[in-house]
Amino acid sequence: MSENIVINLEEQGSKGRYVVKGPDGAEAxxxxxxxxxxxxxxxxxxxxxxxxxxGVGxxxxxxxxxxxxxxxxxxxxLCPFAAAQFRRHAEWADVLKS
Structure with missing residues (x-):
């Protein structure tokens, strides 16, 4: 994973997103x-x-x-990718809603 990737948090009301801005305006x-x-x-x-x-996702x-x-x-x-990450990382169980 790249050390120079900056993740920003944007929130508005009940919604939000974590975003990485890249070259040519691309956003993850x-x-x-x-x-x-x-x-x-x-x-x-x-x-x-x-x-x-x-490894940005x-x-x-x-x-x-x-x-x-x-x-x-x-x-x-609910996102399939995020759910898969939780299955791979047992150490995140403390924040997983059961």
Missing amino acids: EMTFSKVGESQIIIDHTGVPDVFRGQ AMLVARAVEDARAAGKKIIP
Whole structure:
């Protein structure tokens, strides 16, 4: 994974996204919806070809996990990619909504 990738968090009301901006205006994103004050639903992860092979999608999910953990929130991974990442990372079980 590249060390120089910057992940920004954008929030507006009950929606938000983690985004990585790349060359030529390309954006990798993971979108989510807030459920009350204690949960988020990851509903989409999109990574354009320019970011492929760099682990950007996994980095987006990992950032959401870090932020959820710090805020005491749980994550519901409806997005198939995010759900697969949770299956690969047992250490994220503390933030997975069961």
